[in-house]
Amino acid sequence: MEEYIVSARKYRPLNFDAVVGQRALTATLKNAIASGKLAHAYLFCGPRGVGKTTCARIFAKAINCLTPKDGGDACGQCESCMAFDQQRSMNIHELDAASNNSVEDIRELTKQVQIPPQIGKYKVFIIDEVHMLSASAFNAFLKTLEEPPSYVIFILATTEKHKILPTILSRCQVYDFQRMTTQLTVDHLMYVAQKEGYTAEPEALSLIAEKADGGMRDALSIFDQMVSFTGGNITYEQVAKNLNVLSTEYYFQLVDYFLVGNVQSSLLLLNDVLNKGFDGGNFINGLATHLRNLLVSQDAVTLPLLEMSDKMRNKYQEQAQKCKAKFLYQAIKLCNDCDQAYRTSRNKRLQVEICLIQATQLTEDDIPGAGRRPARTLRPIFTKLAAKSQTTAGSPVVAPQTAATPAPQPQHLATPATAKANVSEPKVILRKVSFKRFGGKTAEKTDNNIQETPVEEITTNKPLEEISLQENWFAYVNSLPREQMAIAQRMRMLQPVITGPSSVEITVNSPQIINELNNLKTDLEHYLRPRLQNSELSFSFELAEQEAVQRIYSKQEHLLELERMNPSLTNLIKELQLEFD
Ligand SMILES: [Zn+2]
Structure with a gap:
């Protein structure tokens, strides 16, 4: 039977070009090797599982290669390279400072430092999680770091750069490793899946990448788990279920309910989610994230902030177009309030239910996408024309007519804002419309015609608002x-x-x-x-x-200036009750 090797090990990169997501950094390392300008100590910083140790090993192998390639890569065939690949090279020593952090461990290491290499030119010492060394171990190590033999290179790795003493930092060349983006992780997982002959939906891999939070090693290990759960057919639904992640389908559905003000369906959906064993607080947080994603999707500039597959991004964009920014701000605020109240609430389910009910009500007086319904923006003109004689300032003149008209959201016509706007300009509209459009036709017939008239053909001149x-x-x-x-x-x-x-x-x-x-x-x-x-x-x-052009002196003035340029910022500040700090 073939030996099972975990993907993180099987697909560990063997040369710099195979390292995912650290292109700039590996290029610099390769250049240093190619030009022979090597430092005695390097510090590799970055989150876990992004390739620090892997790069250290590739580096150690490359500088010891007996017949290196031009670009700085190891040949992979000489005796030294073979020894590295088979993990029997005497030129590389790894110390995990997380578990070996005593003075004795460092003394053991310094003994090894004194012995020159037998094959190859350099002895490389990799100290992982170097910030975990005890204070006395640190001091013992510092002496060796200050005056190392010419054939010794130290590669220190850490996830917590801020814990490294300045005396160490100043003696090292520092390399900062980047967190993996979701896209890079997804691409790599897809590559592994194809190599192994598995099928995988990009959305499923995206979910794994999000769960791994920027670490490739973790992503590969979750990937292995999912392969065994799903038998090699990695679908979004399966992964969501196994990782205990609520499918985004629920949130898309819920926002659709909000937009049409459907309270009942929202509550039933919540019931379904809770019955599946999901926590209400997590559900609300997930909803807040979903709304944030919609907000981000509304704008081409912020769209790149959505780290997900194209298919998913399109889906977000599609729903985002149906939402007004104001609705999204307010709904996010509701989720935020609910999240805070949830922790201390004695009836947690009720908290979530109230939040959902309020969210469905947001759209009642302010149906999103109002600008896209030509029929509704036109109707007040003609209903008023018909009821011209009874028009009085201040009264919601359209209300009596709404029952007879097939408006999608008739209640919207009677809101105070709309009514007020109508009242302020009826004379202008009536004159223009009657002059240009009515001719000899009866008002009733014209009303029918107008319903079918595309908005582009309108020749009225409504004063700008x-x-x-x-x-x-x-x-x-x-x-x-x-x-x-x-x-x-x-x-x-x-x-x-x-x-x-x-x-x-x-x-x-x-x-x-x-x-x-x-x-x-x-x-x-x-x-x-x-x-x-x-x-x-x-x-x-x-x-x-x-x-x-106003000169800006303080941050406060800067904020005011930004608000002046973009009034919706003022709304955002108000909605989220932000304070200037
Ligand atoms: Zn070689």
């Missing part, structure tokens, strides 16, 4: 493709100012940005006109006078 201008400005910025990320980022900081019934001005502090904005002008206007129901909407860009 700051809030919808702002919203649609951001929507446009967010719709810009990846290649235009740079200008999109700048546009996010700009403040469109209404200067007339159809004109908007933007002040910028660089002529170059004006050029870039002018390139987008036609596209921008084309995008915003139907959405703001203003066919004559026109943008102009002005260069700011230098004196007008």
